[in-house]
Amino acid sequence: MTAPNPDTLKQVKSLDRPAAVFAVAAAPGSQRVYLASQDFKVYGADLAADKVEPKELYAHGSYVTGVALAGKHLVSGGYDRKLVWWDAEAGKEMRRVDAHGKWIRKVVASPDGKLVASVADDMACKLWDAASGKLVRDLRGHKEQTPHDFPSMLYAAAFSADGKRLATADKVGHVAVWEVESGKEVAAVEAPVMYTWDPVQRLHSIGGVRSVAFSPDGKLLAAGGTGKIGNIDHLEGKARVEVFDWSAGKRVAEFQSDKFNGLVNRLAFAPDGSWLLGAGGANEGFLLFFDAAAKKVLRQEKVPMHVHDFALSADAKSLVCVGHNRITTHTLG
Amino acid sequence: MSTFCGAADHAVSRRAFLGAAAAGAAVAADMTGLDILGSPALAGELKKGQKRVILLWLAGGASQLETWDPKPGASTGGPFAAIPTDVPGLHISELMPEMAKRMKTTCVIRGLNTKNGDHGAAAKIMMRGRRDEAGLRYPDLGAVVAREMGRADSPVPDYVTFYTQTEGRGMAPGDAGFLGARYAPMELTTSPTPENIRRPAGLSDDDHLARADLRDLLGKDFARGRSSDALASQGEAYGRVRGLMASDSLFDISKEPQKVRDRYGPTQFGRQCLQARRLVEAGVPFVRVARAWWDSHGQNFETHQEMVPDLDRVMAALIDDLGDRGLRDDVLVLTLAEFGRTPAINASLGRDHFASAWSMTMTGCGAKGGAVYGKTDAKGNTVTHEEVNAANLFATIYAALGINPHKNYYVGSRPVPLVDPGAEPVAAVLS
Numbered sequence: 001m002t003a004p005n006p007d008t009l010k011q012v013k014s015l016d017r018p019a020a021v022f023a024v025a026a027a028p029g030s031q032r033v034y035l036a037s038q039d040f041k042v043y044g045a046d047l048a049a050d051k052v053e054p055k056e057l058y059a060h061g062s063y064v065t066g067v068a069l070a071g072k073h074l075v076s077g078g079y080d081r082k083l084v085w086w087d088a089e090a091g092k093e094m095r096r097v098d099a100h101g102k103w104i105r106k107v108v109a110s111p112d113g114k115l116v117a118s119v120a121d122d123m124a125c126k127l128w129d130a131a132s133g134k135l136v137r138d139l140r141g142h143k144e145q146t147p148h149d150f151p152s153m154l155y156a157a158a159f160s161a162d163g164k165r166l167a168t169a170d171k172v173g174h175v176a177v178w179e180v181e182s183g184k185e186v187a188a189v190e191a192p193v194m195y196t197w198d199p200v201q202r203l204h205s206i207g208g209v210r211s212v213a214f215s216p217d218g219k220l221l222a223a224g225g226t227g228k229i230g231n232i233d234h235l236e237g238k239a240r241v242e243v244f245d246w247s248a249g250k251r252v253a254e255f256q257s258d259k260f261n262g263l264v265n266r267l268a269f270a271p272d273g274s275w276l277l278g279a280g281g282a283n284e285g286f287l288l289f290f291d292a293a294a295k296k297v298l299r300q301e302k303v304p305m306h307v308h309d310f311a312l313s314a315d316a317k318s319l320v321c322v323g324h325n326r327i328t329t330h331t332l333g
Numbered sequence: 334m335s336t337f338c339g340a341a342d343h344a345v346s347r348r349a350f351l352g353a354a355a356a357g358a359a360v361a362a363d364m365t366g367l368d369i370l371g372s373p374a375l376a377g378e379l380k381k382g383q384k385r386v387i388l389l390w391l392a393g394g395a396s397q398l399e400t401w402d403p404k405p406g407a408s409t410g411g412p413f414a415a416i417p418t419d420v421p422g423l424h425i426s427e428l429m430p431e432m433a434k435r436m437k438t439t440c441v442i443r444g445l446n447t448k449n450g451d452h453g454a455a456a457k458i459m460m461r462g463r464r465d466e467a468g469l470r471y472p473d474l475g476a477v478v479a480r481e482m483g484r485a486d487s488p489v490p491d492y493v494t495f496y497t498q499t500e501g502r503g504m505a506p507g508d509a510g511f512l513g514a515r516y517a518p519m520e521l522t523t524s525p526t527p528e529n530i531r532r533p534a535g536l537s538d539d540d541h542l543a544r545a546d547l548r549d550l551l552g553k554d555f556a557r558g559r560s561s562d563a564l565a566s567q568g569e570a571y572g573r574v575r576g577l578m579a580s581d582s583l584f585d586i587s588k589e590p591q592k593v594r595d596r597y598g599p600t601q602f603g604r605q606c607l608q609a610r611r612l613v614e615a616g617v618p619f620v621r622v623a624r625a626w627w628d629s630h631g632q633n634f635e636t637h638q639e640m641v642p643d644l645d646r647v648m649a650a651l652i653d654d655l656g657d658r659g660l661r662d663d664v665l666v667l668t669l670a671e672f673g674r675t676p677a678i679n680a681s682l683g684r685d686h687f688a689s690a691w692s693m694t695m696t697g698c699g700a701k702g703g704a705v706y707g708k709t710d711a712k713g714n715t716v717t718h719e720e721v722n723a724a725n726l727f728a729t730i731y732a733a734l735g736i737n738p739h740k741n742y743y744v745g746s747r748p749v750p751l752v753d754p755g756a757e758p759v760a761a762v763l764s
Contacts, residue, residue, distance in 0.1 A: 019408065020682075038678075039408065063412040079412040103412070103638075121638075149599045150639045201500040202393075202626035203601065204639050233393075235631040235681045262681070282631060283680045306680045324680040 003270035003316045004333025006277075006289035006299045013329040014304055015052050021322035023076075023107070025069040026311035027088070033311065033320055034074055034088070035327070036064035042076045042086070047320065047329055057086060058093055066107030068116055070130035075116045077104035083118055085133050095133045099126060105155045110163045115180070117166055119157045125168045127180070137183040142170045146205065148197055153208060156223075158267075160214040167221055167246075169209035171195060175223050177246050189244040189251070194225030198232050206232040211278070213267035220292060221246040224264025224278050227256050235262045235282035243276070243292045253292050259300045260286040268312045277319075281306030285323055287330075303328055384698055384734040385613040386478050387606070388621040389648065389668045392501040393452070393628035396674035396684055398713055399426050399637035400644075401692035402443045409676035409712040412634055420703040428641035431649035437703045438652050438661070439696040440762045444707020444716040447672060447723045450686035452628075455671035456505035462727025463753050465510075469744065472510035474730065475619040477751065479509075479516045481736050482618035489580050489617050492518040495605045498625035505671065507621065511744050518621070525604065526584040583611050596650040603647045610654055613664050631681035633674065644668075652696055665698035665733055676713040690716045693726070699733035701764040724756030732758035 023036035031048040034057075042064055043054035061080030068075050073094070074086040081104060085094040100120035107118050109130065116128045123144045127137040146152050156169040159180070169175040173191040178184065197205045211224035221244045226237035239260045243253040255278075262282030269276050275298055278288040285307040289298040305326035312319050319330040396411075403426045404410035415424035418436035425433055425441075432439070449455040458464060460473040472480070479491035494507040507518030519527055532541050586594060586607045597603035602624045609620040624644065629636035648668070655661045673691025674684035690709045696702070708718040721729075728738035731751060738758060741748035 020678075040406070062414065080414075151642065153635070153638070201498055202628075203498045203624075204626070204636060206632055206635065233626070233628040233630045234683075281680065285680075 001271050001315065003272045003274050006275055006332070008333050009287070009289075009299065009301060009319075009330055010332075011303070011328055011330050013047065013052070013327075015327040017054075017325050017327060020324045021308065021327060022063060022065045023067045023309045024311045024320055024322040024327075025067045025074065025109075026313070026320060027069060028314065031318075031329075034067050034069060034076075035322060036067040036076055036078070038063050040064060040078070042067060042074075042084070044088075047327075052327075057091070058084060060084065065103070065105055066118065068107045068109035070109035070113040070116055073113075073116075073130050075107055075109070075128070075130065077107040077118050077120075079103040081120065083107065083116075083128070083133075097133060099128075100124060103153075105153065106157050108157050108159060110159045110180070111161055112163050115159075115163075117157045117159065119154045119168055121151065121153045123152060123154050123170065125154065125157055125166070125178070127166075127183075139166075139168070139178050139183055139185070141176050141185045142168065142174060143172070146172055146197070148199070148205070150205065155208050155210050156212045158212045158214060160218040161216050162218060165214065165218060167212040167214065169212045169223055171205070171208035173209055173225075175209055175212060175221065175244070175246075177221065187246050187249060189221065189223075189246055189249055191223045191225065191242045193228055193242075194223070194240060196229040196232055196237065202232055204232065206235070207237065207263075210263050210265045210280070211267040213269055213276070215269050215292070216271060216273045219245065219247070220252070220269075222267050222269070222276055222278075222292070224267045224280065226261070226263050237261060239264050239278065239280055239286060239288060241267065241276065241278050241288070241290060253290075253295045255288070255290050255295075255297055257286070257288055257297070257300055260284075260288070260302075262286070262306065264288070265307060266309050268310070270316050271314065277310075277312065279303075279307040279310050279321060281323065285321075287321070383482055383616065383618065383663065385482065385617065385664045386474070386619045386698075386730075386734065387609045387613055387651065387664060387666045388474065388619070389606070389644070389666065390496075390505065390621050390623040391627055391644070391668060391670040392456075392496070392498070392505060392623050392625035394670045394672045394674055394686060395627040395641075395644070395668075396629070396633060396637055397443070397690075397692040398674065398676060398684070399428060399634070399641055401425055401441045401694060402709055402713060403427075404676070404711065404713050407676075407712045409678065409714070411678065413637075420705075423703070423705055426641065428637060429645040431645045435649055435652055438656070439694050439702055440700045440704035440706065441692060441694050442706050442721050442726065442729075442759070442762065443692045443709055444718065444720045445673070445688075445691045445693060445722075445726065446716050446720050447688045447691075450672055450688045452501060452671055452686070453504040455686075455688060456501070458723050459669055459671050460505055460508070461510070462723050462730075469749070470508070470510040471749075472512040472516065473508050474727065475507050475518055475621055476509035476512050476516040477731075477736075478619040478734065480512055482734070483516070484616070487616060489583065489612070489615050490519040491617065492516060492619045493521065493609075493612055493617055494518040494621040494623065495521045495608070496621075496623035496625070497522060497601060497605070498623070500626040500628075502623070502625070505623070511742070511749070521584075525608070526581055531581065532578065580615075583615050583617075584608050586611065593654065596654065598643070598646055598650070600643050600647070602643055603650070606647050606651050607654075610651060614658060614660060627670065628686075629674065630679070630683040630685055633678070633682060633684040635682075655697060661697040663698060665700060665730070666694075666696040667730065668694045690714060695730070695733060695762065699735065699763050701762050704762045706759055706762050719759075719761075721759060722756075724753040725759060728752045728756045729758040729762060732763055
């Protein structure tokens with residue numbers, strides 16, 4: 001399948017929201033989406049409707065930061081440390097699990113929909129049986145403390161397209177690759193530029209690897225975040241993506257936007273691997289298209305909000321972005 | 334109950350202190366001999382009367398919503414939960430589980446409205462309790478406490494300030510204002526111990542004494558026939574050099590048992606707070622430990638997730654340590670900053686400057702543990718009850734220390750009250 005050209009990107013809708021939306025999951029083949037929101041709630045919405053009116057499904061006890069759709073099972077996670085299973089067909093809550101000891105940062109589903117992975121600031125990545133809610137694996141390896149004796153954070157997770165590998169990434173730029181079947185850490189790469197520790201002016205840190213994505217063939221692993229920041233009061237580092245040949249432990253490309261500052265919160269490769277899309281923001285938001293093979297930036301596009309997450313359809317012709325008090329929809333091709 | 338110290342008590346303590354110092358060893362004469370922490374006689378005298386202050390200066394503006402005045406569930410509340418404390422009905426941020434167990438020791442003022450959201454100007458206001466006037470630079474809290482609580486012949490500094498980070502340091506310098514150099518702080522910035530405090534290796538003690546005598550002789554000669562506060566202040570400052578030179582061991586936390594050091598933790602803030610405890614225990618009236626930099630315009634929650642647990646652990650350790658040493662009634666621990674942070678959360682998930690409704694704490698001395706004064710609205714945007722401005726706050730701090738906030742200093746013949754006229758202490762937070 002040939003992916004559409006990034007030059008054809010076009011914004012279709014822009015919808016205001018009363019709070020930030022941190023994550024989105026899209027039902028395959030439709031414009032039905034599920035939204036994880038700053039107002040502690042999970043919403044369902046039909047983006048095809050003339051008047052889009054997200055409907056509250058249920059609530060967490062804090063910011064909802066991850067949502068994944070695995071078959072009929074919608075699984076959300078939040079800063080309340082809980083995972084909630086929701087039957088998207090029946091429209092009812094199935095279970096609520098005390099999943100982690102600290103904030104849950106992201107929830108992702110495996111490509112076959114059998115597993116759900118959650119990552120949290122307890123520095124654990126937990127694999128769950130999507131149907132039963134049973135804990136399958138507890139992957140440990142990310143350090144709990146930064147080198148400067150402060151708590152670290154585990155921000156990102158992504159499955160490979162074949163579901164055999166899982167990548168996780170933390171605040172200090174450590175990116176681990178796990179074998180899903182065995183739960184073994186099989187490789188690691190480092191992106192330390194994305195972590196800024198300021199020992200002189202402000203004595204704290206900012207940044208971290210906020211997003212990871214495997215290429216469709218599973219050979220490349222992209223990590224997104226921000227470049228070094230001079231004044232860490234603000235997200236003023238350049239948006240940054242690094243691409244690794246993870247099995248060789250080698251970085252093969254790096255991109256730093258010359259147009260946008262902020263965090264790259266979400267990454268995804270085109271289905272044919274011809275481009276890599278990164279989205280994020282600081283006070284404003286962006287979409288960045290890269291050609292990982294040619295090591296060049298294809299397109300840098302402003303969007304009307306800091307983007308926290310997106311859902312890209314399987315054919316890459318439809319894109320839903322969610323972020324600071326806004327949802328946008330886009331088409332490609 | 335009177336909250337003001339009687340001068341006679343101080344006089345007794347001073348005589349006892351000086352007597353003990355003289356009997357203990359020629360403290361100031363021997364540069365390695367300052368051992369107040371090891372002298373029960375001296376420590377006992379200090380415990381009886383002298384009030385001291387440790388100011389935890391949260392430079393850049395820590396968020397009240399992520400510390401002392403959480404608004405869980407409000408649109409402005411952020412992601413953190415509130416947790417109950419040992420004071421029934423009082424909840425603080427979940428980032429502070431250690432302090433939650435110790436709020437009976439601490440009072441919270443939640444209704445600060447200090448009106449200025451500019452770092453530099455606000456820092457001056459919150460260090461001095463007021464704005465400078467044209468032609469009159471007010472002394473900051475440390476200088477006033479040094480003046481009120483310091484002892485003329487004390488072998489220890491009167492006012493020490495730690496400010497290691499560079500951000501904001503220039504905006505909030507220790508400043509003795511019209512009180513002059515005698516009450517200016519000993520400032521520690523990049524080094525954990527005072528720099529240039531030791532006698533140079535090539536200079537003998539006799540030579541050092543001879544130099545001091547010569548400087549004194551020339552100074553007195555110069556001052557003859559002249560009347561100047563600056564001259565007098567300068568002379569007093571030089572007169573204390575020998576004592577200050579002997580104080581460097583107070584900064585050495587390796588002299589503390591490992592379990593005490595562990596309690597404060599491995600961070601710079603922890604180490605400096607332990608140094609502060611050693612200093613106040615030795616009689617230093619005022620120590621500021623500046624912990625910069627909280628100015629979280631971007632990623633406020635990440636910043637507070639990183640920094641508040643350190644504040645929580647270290648502050649709890651300090652309170653426990655002071656309690657264990659019988660010093661809690663005599664040492665006032667303050668958390669204060671130039672301002673707090675906006676309830677509104679910006680696109681970078683940050684909070685901006687906000688002086689309209691924020692919080693501070695007072696622990697020990699004359700502060701009423703467990704008291705909460707002031708209330709903000711459901712979103713934290715305004716003070717709805719018991720508003721406190723900078724002048725009220727400083728009147729309260731002075732009262733907690735037993736200093737009459739309405740006393741006058743004199744600049745020339747002009748009486749200058751310690752706080753703005755009309756400002757009264759908040760009696761509800763004083764024990």
